[in-house]
Amino acid sequence: MGDNLAVVKKAESPSQLALAELQKRVEEDTDLPAAIKDAFLEDLKSASLAALANLRTALGNEDNHGAA
Amino acid sequence: MRLSRLEIEALRGIPKGWPSIPIGEGGLVVYGPNGTGKSSIIDGIEAALEKESSLYAEKRQGVNWEKGSEHVGGGPRRAEMFGIVPGNEYNLTTLKDAPSNVVQWKQIAASSMFVLRRHMLLRFILSPPADRYSSLESFFNLQHYAELEAALGGLVSSAKTVEAGLELTERQQAQALRYRIGIEDNTTLDAAAADAYVQKTLSVAKLGVAKTAEERAARKSAAAEELAGIAVDQNLTQLAHLKGKLQEILPSVTFDVMLGRLVDLQQAYESARAESLSKAPVDFLTAAKSLIADQNLTECPVCEQSINPGLTVAALESRIAKDVKVSAALAALREHRKGAASAIQTHVSSFKSAWSGLRKFFGDELADAYKNEAALLDQIIAAVSDGASIDRLAELRAALKATISSHDQIIGKIDQRIVESGASRRTELANVLDALKIIEVELPAFDATRAHLVSTRKQREALERLAGHALRARRATVQGIVNGLADLANEYYEFIHPGEEISKSALDVRDVGKGSVEISTSFHGMTEHPLLHFSESHLDTLGLCYFLAARRLEADANPAFKLLVLDDVVHSVDADHRDRIARLLKEKFSDHQIVIVTHDSIFYQRLRALFGTKYEYVYFTNWSLEGGPVRIQASTDIDRVTSTEIRNAMSQDELAGACGRFGEWLFMQLDERLQVAVQARFSRPHDLGNLWPPLAAKLRKQKAFEEKKDIVERIDASQWVRNKVGAHYNEPESPVTPAEVRQLAEALNDLFAATFCQVCASTIAKVDDKTWKCDCGALAYEPKPANAEAAEA
Numbered sequence: 048m049g050d051n052l053a054v055v056k057k058a059e060s061p062s063q064l065a066l067a068e069l070q071k072r073v074e075e076d077t078d079l080p081a082a083i084k085d086a087f088l089e090d091l092k093s094a095s096l097a098a099l100a101n102l103r104t105a106l107g108n109e110d111n112h113g114a115a
Numbered sequence: 116m117r118l119s120r121l122e123i124e125a126l127r128g129i130p131k132g133w134p135s136i137p138i139g140e141g142g143l144v145v146y147g148p149n150g151t152g153k154s155s156i157i158d159g160i161e162a163a164l165e166k167e168s169s170l171y172a173e174k175r176q177g178v179n180w181e182k183g184s185e186h187v188g189g190g191p192r193r194a195e196m197f198g199i200v201p202g203n204e205y206n207l208t209t210l211k212d213a214p215s216n217v218v219q220w221k222q223i224a225a226s227s228m229f230v231l232r233r234h235m236l237l238r239f240i241l242s243p244p245a246d247r248y249s250s251l252e253s254f255f256n257l258q259h260y261a262e263l264e265a266a267l268g269g270l271v272s273s274a275k276t277v278e279a280g281l282e283l284t285e286r287q288q289a290q291a292l293r294y295r296i297g298i299e300d301n302t303t304l305d306a307a308a309a310d311a312y313v314q315k316t317l318s319v320a321k322l323g324v325a326k327t328a329e330e331r332a333a334r335k336s337a338a339a340e341e342l343a344g345i346a347v348d349q350n351l352t353q354l355a356h357l358k359g360k361l362q363e364i365l366p367s368v369t370f371d372v373m374l375g376r377l378v379d380l381q382q383a384y385e386s387a388r389a390e391s392l393s394k395a396p397v398d399f400l401t402a403a404k405s406l407i408a409d410q411n412l413t414e415c416p417v418c419e420q421s422i423n424p425g426l427t428v429a430a431l432e433s434r435i436a437k438d439v440k441v442s443a444a445l446a447a448l449r450e451h452r453k454g455a456a457s458a459i460q461t462h463v464s465s466f467k468s469a470w471s472g473l474r475k476f477f478g479d480e481l482a483d484a485y486k487n488e489a490a491l492l493d494q495i496i497a498a499v500s501d502g503a504s505i506d507r508l509a510e511l512r513a514a515l516k517a518t519i520s521s522h523d524q525i526i527g528k529i530d531q532r533i534v535e536s537g538a539s540r541r542t543e544l545a546n547v548l549d550a551l552k553i554i555e556v557e558l559p560a561f562d563a564t565r566a567h568l569v570s571t572r573k574q575r576e577a578l579e580r581l582a583g584h585a586l587r588a589r590r591a592t593v594q595g596i597v598n599g600l601a602d603l604a605n606e607y608y609e610f611i612h613p614g615e616e617i618s619k620s621a622l623d624v625r626d627v628g629k630g631s632v633e634i635s636t637s638f639h640g641m642t643e644h645p646l647l648h649f650s651e652s653h654l655d656t657l658g659l660c661y662f663l664a665a666r667r668l669e670a671d672a673n674p675a676f677k678l679l680v681l682d683d684v685v686h687s688v689d690a691d692h693r694d695r696i697a698r699l700l701k702e703k704f705s706d707h708q709i710v711i712v713t714h715d716s717i718f719y720q721r722l723r724a725l726f727g728t729k730y731e732y733v734y735f736t737n738w739s740l741e742g743g744p745v746r747i748q749a750s751t752d753i754d755r756v757t758s759t760e761i762r763n764a765m766s767q768d769e770l771a772g773a774c775g776r777f778g779e780w781l782f783m784q785l786d787e788r789l790q791v792a793v794q795a796r797f798s799r800p801h802d803l804g805n806l807w808p809p810l811a812a813k814l815r816k817q818k819a820f821e822e823k824k825d826i827v828e829r830i831d832a833s834q835w836v837r838n839k840v841g842a843h844y845n846e847p848e849s850p851v852t853p854a855e856v857r858q859l860a861e862a863l864n865d866l867f868a869a870t871f872c873q874v875c876a877s878t879i880a881k882v883d884d885k886t887w888k889c890d891c892g893a894l895a896y897e898p899k900p901a902n903a904e905a906a907e908a
Contacts, residue, residue, distance in 0.1 A: 060672075061596055062259035069588035076580065083577045097262035099270065102581075106270070106574055 066091055082108070116220045117708055118142075118207075118678065119199045123159035125190035128152035130743040139731040142679075142709035146719040147735030152744035153712045156733075157232065157682040158184070160710060162194035163208045164224050169232060188740060211421065216675065218426055223676035226253050227669050228662065232682040236658040240634060240645055248593075248630035254600075254665050255593055256672065264589065265443040267582045272380065272447035274575035279376055280454055281568040287365045288561045292553060294362050294526075304561070309554040316550040320543040331551055338547040345541050350476075351533060355545060357472040358529045364465050367488055367518040370495070373455045374512050380451050381505055384444040404431040448502075456499045463492045473525070476532060481525060488518050590624050597622035597632060603664035604657070607703070611656050611688075611695045620645065620657060652687040659684055659696070667703065677707040685718055693718045701725045701876065720751040720780070725876040752777040757864045767856040774859050775803065775837045781867055781878075782806035788880035789813055789887060803837060819885065819896035826865045833859035870894075 070091050073084060086105035090096065122135040129152060136143065136156065145153045161169055162184065185192050195208040198217065205213045207221055239250060289304055296312040298304065314324055317334055325331040406416065408428050415422050466489040474482035495511050503511075533542055601622045608620070619637040624630065636657070638648040645657055663679075670677050679700075685693045697718065700709060709730075713719055723732060737745040755761050755773035762770060783806060786793050791809050793801060807830070814820055814827045836851050836859045870879050872889035879887040879894055886897040 060259070061256045061592060064595065065257060065260045065589050065592035066263075068591050069585055072584040072588055073581065076584065079580055080573065080577050083574070083581075087581055096259065097266040099263075099266050102270070106274075106578075 066096075116198050116200050116217055116675070118196060119204055120197045121156070121159055121163065122193065122195045122197070123155070123163075124193040125186040125188070126155065126162060126184055126192040126194055127158045127186065128155035128738060128743060129159065130186050130188050130741060131190040133743050136733060137731050138708070138710070139729050140708075141726055141729030142707070142711070143731045143733065144719065144722050144726065145710075145712045145733045145735065146716070147714060147744065149714055151735035151738045153714070153735055154232070154682055155744070157230065157680060157710070157712055159194040160196065160680055161230060162192075163196035164221065169230055169235070209420065210423065210426070220675055222430070223673050224678070227673070227676055228254060228665055229669075229676075229678050230680040230682070231659065231662045231684055233684055233686060235662075236655045236684055238658070239661050240654055240658050244625060244631040244633050247632045247634065248624075251597070251600075251632065251665070252630075254669060255596055257589060257592070260585075260589060260592075264582070264585050267578065267585055269443035269447055271575065271578045271582050272383075272443075273450060274571060274578055275376070276447070276451045276454055278568065278571045278575050279373060280458065281564060281571055283365075283369060283373065283458065285561070285564050285568050286369065287363070288557070288564055290365060291362050292557060292561060295549060295553060306554065306558060309550075309558045313547075313550040313554055316543070316546040320547050322547060331555070334547065335551045338544045338551075342541065342544040342548070345544075351541065353472065354476065354529055354533050357469065357476070358526055358533075360465055360469050360472070361522045361526050361529070364462070364469060364522060366520050366522075367462070367466075367492060368515050368520065370455075370459055370462070370492075371512055371515050373451075373458065374495070374499075374508055374515070377448075377451055377455060377499065378505055378508050378512075380444070380448040381502075381508070384441070384448045387441045387444040400431050404428055407431070452499050452502065456496050459492055459496050459499070463489050463496065466492065477525075477528065481528075484519055491515070491518065590626065590630070593630065593632075594624040597624060600661065600664050600668060603667060604660040607660040607663055607699055608657060610699050610702075611660070611692055612653070613695075620661075652689070652692070655684070655687045656692065656696070663699070663703070666707075670707065678710075679704055679707045680710045682712045683714060685713065685715060690717050694721050697721045697725050716751070717780075720753060723751050724753055724871070727873070727876055752780070753867075756860050757867060762857065762860055767851065767853045770860055771837060771851075771856050774856070774863055777867075778803050778837065778863055779806065781863065781870075782810050784878045785870055786810055788878050790881045803834065807834065817885075817887065817896065819887065819898060823865075823869045826862055826869060829858070829862035830866060833862055 070088065073079065073088060073091075076084065082105045083102065086101035087099070089101040090099050093100065117140060118138045120135045120137050123129045124133060125131045143156075145156050147153050161167065167184070195206055197204050198207045198220070199205075200214070200217060205211075205217050207213075207217065210218055210221060213221075239247060242250065292304055292309075293300065293302075296304070296308055298308055302308065310326075313331070317323060317325060320338065322334050322337060325334045406412065407422070407424050411424050413421060413424060415427075466485050470482050470485040470489060473485060491511075491514055495515075498507055498511055598621075601620055605619055621635050621637075621642075623633045623635070625633055634645065635642050636645040636649065641648070645654060649657065666679055685696055688696065693715065700711075709726075711722060713722075722730075734747050735744040736747050739745065752773045755765060755770065756777045765773070779802060782803065783801065785791070786806055786809070789810070791813050793809055794805055796805065811827050811831060815824060833855065836855050871877070872879070872891060872894040874893045875889055875891035877890040879889050879896065882888050882897075886895070888895040888897070
């Protein structure tokens with residue numbers, strides 16, 4: 048019984064728990080395009096998380112490449 | 116920081132000018148019968164800390180806080196809470212001159228669950244799974260993560276919009292090219308098909324073949340030169356232009372996809388707005404923030420109360436951040452509206468141009484269909500730009516389905532008119548130039564659109580995968596959190612219902628919608644919704660345990676805020692369970708300030724005994740319109756028996772009654788804690804008559820209690836008084852004297868002092884046959900060490 052409680056109490060914040068879980072899932076996803084995957088993983092480490100700056104840049108690069 | 120006092124005026128049952136209520140270091144217990152204004156104290160606490168009471172959270176019968184909060188006697192309502200940090204008292208409602216830790220305390224209060232009222236007890240248990248998830252959202256504390264999810268959702272939405280636009284362009288280009296080349300939908304549209312068309316037009320025009328770029332350039336020059344030599348027929352040019360226009364115009368029904376997407380986005384936005392915790396639109400909050408920040412306002416422009424601009428801007432920013440989902444949905448909706456209006460606008464221009472051309476050559480009959488369609492598209496543009504309702508968009512989509520589905524018939528008429536104009540050679544040459552334009556310019560442009568579409572689709576799929584991971588990661592995290600919550604709730608439930616074998620509830624996050632939490636409980640081997648097996652009181656305590664577990668975990672995460680407010684939440688449970696609830700609060704929430712309101716005298720008495728002097732106790736006896744709740748000294752039977760001052764002020768009948776109730780309570784506690792065998796009763800509850808004799812025998816037998824045995828004899832000797840006075844309605848055979856009643860009261864008081872620990876507020880309990888101790892061990896009866904006995908001997 049104590050295990051679940053320990054998980055909840057130990058977490059610095061639930062958002063961090065969720066981010067760690069998300070990072071794990073993205074890292075394990077071999078079907079994601081590498082540029083998008085790497086950019087997103089980089090964004091997960093950023094302080095301004097919701098800006099998704101690296102992911103937007105990667106999308107822009109791919110977009111230019113695709114449209115060219 | 117701890118609460119110190121509450122001031123309420125003209126609010127619910129509290130009239131104007133009512134005195135403030137002090138709140139003790141431990142908290143506040145309010146006791147009184149129904150209708151004496153107890154719950155108005157809770158309303159006041161919520162109004163002071165959260166602006167309004169949860170009493171009307173569901174807007175029952177259309178009554179909201181604004182309508183229902185004012186005292187019937189009128190007057191501006193006021194509720195202000197005060198709190199103390201070492202050395203200073205601050206107004207927690209206005210936060211005037213409050214330091215940052217006090218402001219932070221209030222911010223945590225605003226996002227915490229700390230008030231439980233009777234009508235909320237079953238809400239968590241009975242609510243649909245999606246609502247149960249929503250009720251826990253603030254507890255999950257995933258706002259930071261939600262911003263990431265919202266940003267990802269925004270990117271997915273933008274990618275879908277771009278993809279829809281490219282799909283439309285690709286379809287438009289493909290349809291026009293297929294028509295001009297003369298191939299069916301199931302034939303591949305590529306360079307080979309375009310080349311075949313070039314060779315065909317060259318052959319018809321008798322200009323030979325052209326396989327290489329150089330050959331094509333030569334044929335192009337030849338055709339253009341010959342065409343320039345033929346006299347220009349103005350009508351012919353216009354007809355060719357008209358034909359070209361119609362070849363480019365897609366059927367208007369194509370825009371149905373775009374409108375369908377708009378409906379989806381509108382629904383997503385409305386759903387996000389409905390889910391938003393905030394009542395104020397984000398635009399309004401943003402405008403308010405700018406106004407206060409730019410002008411450094413020290414007074415609220417709406418309510419004219421003084422404000423701290425820095426703190427207010429910070430609070431507004433926090434609220435705006437919470438609305439990020441709404442913002443993302445609104446941004447996606449606006450972007451799509453703009454794109455759709457622009458795409459349709461281009462189309463309308465083509466329609467209008469086609470209409471005027473058709474009118475010139477074929478009269479109104481054929482042209483009017485195009486005119487009407489242009490008018491319909493204008494209406495659609497207006498609706499899209501003005502943000503029309505979902506119903507209006509549905510009307511327009513229905514109208515779109517009845518529009519022109521193909522231009523083939525009219526293009527055939529144009530071709531016929533061109534041929535009739537005797538311009539076949541000109542047509543042959545124009546077709547050659549058109550075919551060469553297709554292979555050199557338009558097909559590469561189409562290929563570029565197609566490549567862009569493929570790339571955009573891949574990006575959208577990748578973004579959807581990321582959004583899916585984010586959703587599943589949140590659900591997995593929430594499952595971990597609710598597992599912890601359920602474990603703690605089960606622990607509390609077992610505390611209240613020890614050994615009843617019906618606890619073990621579980622919460623499961625389901626893979627449905629935004630979030631959904633199912634609750635189930637095990638009942639003698641079966642796992643079902645608690646409603647199937649639980650009694651009302653068990654459902655109530657289950658709801659209470661989940662609330663307390665959430666409060667405990669929230670307090671552990673945010674130790675700066677430790678307040679618990681319970682309004683009449685033990686009404687359905689019996690005395691034993693109420694006693695254990697009181698003990699649970701004492702043991703697990705001793706670090707909290709607790710405010711409890713109850714109409715239950717036994718629960719109140721138990722709380723007084725357990726909580727001790729760190730609490731303020733308020734006793735309401737009545738209520739009047741002008742005066743509000745009538746407060747008296749908050750005494751219980753414990754006070755009546757144990758306080759010499761109160762004892763001496765009471766009549767002998769009142770004191771005998773108090774002795775009877777107090778004796779029953781104390782003997783029941785001791786019988787249970789010392790494991791005294793009491794004869795079972797099935798038709799009526801236990802009373803002094805069967806509780807005391809076996810307890811007296813046990814006390815006499817205990818060697819370590821020998822020094823106190825005179826108390827047992829004194830109770831034995833005085834107990835007859837209780838049967839003569841106050842216990843029965845019949846008149847006593849012979850009157851008892853006040854002194855005889857007081858002897859019984861004093862003996863009971865001495866037994867209470869000898870068996871109830873003032874440190875841990877518990878009676879002594881059996882450790883083994885020779886040892887009795889209270890919970891903390893400060894009060895103990897145990898065998899003396901051997902050397903002490905020897906010394907005595």
